[in-house]
Amino acid sequence: MNVLKSLADRDRVFDFLVPVESPVDVRHGPILYLEDVTVSFDGFRAIERLNLTIDDGELRCIIGPNGAGKTTMMDIITGKTRPDAGRVWFGSRHDLLTMNEPEIASLGIGRKFQKPTTFEALTVFENLELAMAADKRILPTLTARTTGEVRSRIEEVMTTIGLVELRHRPAGILSHGQKQWLEIGMLLMQRPRLLLVDEPVAGMTEQEMERTAELLTGLAGQQSVVVVEHDMGFVRSIARTVTVLHQGSVLAEGRMDQVSLDPRVVEVYLGAEADEEVA
Numbered sequence: 660m661n662v663l664k665s666l667a668d669r670d671r672v673f674d675f676l677v678p679v680e681s682p683v684d685v686r687h688g689p690i691l692y693l694e695d696v697t698v699s700f701d702g703f704r705a706i707e708r709l710n711l712t713i714d715d716g717e718l719r720c721i722i723g724p725n726g727a728g729k730t731t732m733m734d735i736i737t738g739k740t741r742p743d744a745g746r747v748w749f750g751s752r753h754d755l756l757t758m759n760e761p762e763i764a765s766l767g768i769g770r771k772f773q774k775p776t777t778f779e780a781l782t783v784f785e786n787l788e789l790a791m792a793a794d795k796r797i798l799p800t801l802t803a804r805t806t807g808e809v810r811s812r813i814e815e816v817m818t819t820i821g822l823v824e825l826r827h828r829p830a831g832i833l834s835h836g837q838k839q840w841l842e843i844g845m846l847l848m849q850r851p852r853l854l855l856v857d858e859p860v861a862g863m864t865e866q867e868m869e870r871t872a873e874l875l876t877g878l879a880g881q882q883s884v885v886v887v888e889h890d891m892g893f894v895r896s897i898a899r900t901v902t903v904l905h906q907g908s909v910l911a912e913g914r915m916d917q918v919s920l921d922p923r924v925v926e927v928y929l930g931a932e933a934d935e936e937v938a
């Protein structure tokens with residue numbers, strides 16, 4: 660019994676026990692950990708001693724006024740921007756500041772930008788197929804045997820994103836919302852552990868927003884999801900925990916109902932938001 664316990668407590672057990680597709684170690688803490696991260700652009704501090712942790716399987720919304728540093732924070736996590744100081748870890752094993760963008764992506768961090776970038780002339784099915792083939796970890800093993808596995812993964816993802824019936828439809832004639840879901844599906848093909856999603860509902864109809872809320876809340880648990888969004892109605896509908904960024908730091912964090920009553924949050928963000936809604 661003690662032998663088993665000591666094996667389980669070790670940082671790394673035998674190689675054959677470590678799941679190949681899941682190299683991220685979250686046994687002792689969060690999946691994403693940012694500590695005292697600072698970034699300046701020409702002397703201007705876009706991110707200032709930022710601290711943030713995201714738990715495995717969590718759905719987190721990040722809100723904050725224009726220029727608060729939300730995009731820069733995503734850029735740091737994906738390796739696009741290097742901070743001047745601080746620590747950024749993915750699980751307890753991967754120091755993201757020692758890795759480049761493709762290496763970080765191959766760990767299972769997927770990013771969806773605001774504008775959809777699907778291949779318009781290809782069908783829903785083909786876009787998903789291509790997303791799988793683009794994964795360098797899968798490409799060498801794309802044999803007749805794995806084709807079946809790829810197909811069943813495509814079916815699974817099409818069901819998740821609600822596009823099964825549109826499988827033969829070229830992406831170019833999908834609605835804006837359907838394109839956004841397809842792009843999320845393309846990220847899901849590679850079974851990410853963390854999805855970073857930038858303003859997913861901008862330009863969507865009410866109905867599309869509702870389906871996107873269902874999709875993102877359904878994904879959480881299987882993977883961690885970080886959503887940057889300005890639409891407060893949408894944030895309220897999906898968020899369990901909200902982080903408010905302001906001038907590159909965390910101004911407040913907690914449940915949406917608590918955070919939205921925080922006078923500092925009302926002053927720097929929600930006040931302006933309410934004014935916009937009235938206008």
Ligand SMILES: Nc1ncnc2c1ncn2[C@@H]1O[C@H](COP(=O)(O)OP(=O)(O)OP(=O)(O)O)[C@@H](O)[C@H]1O
Nearest residue numbers: 700701704705723724725726727728729730731732
């Ligand atoms: N490459 C850059 N060079 C100079 N300044 C930059 C650069 N990138 C971002 N900034 C500045 O850093 C600050 C934070 O910008 P960032 O885009 O991260 O904010 P944001 O919270 O995403 O804003 P928005 O909600 O408008 O997208 C802004 O003042 C921006 O002008």
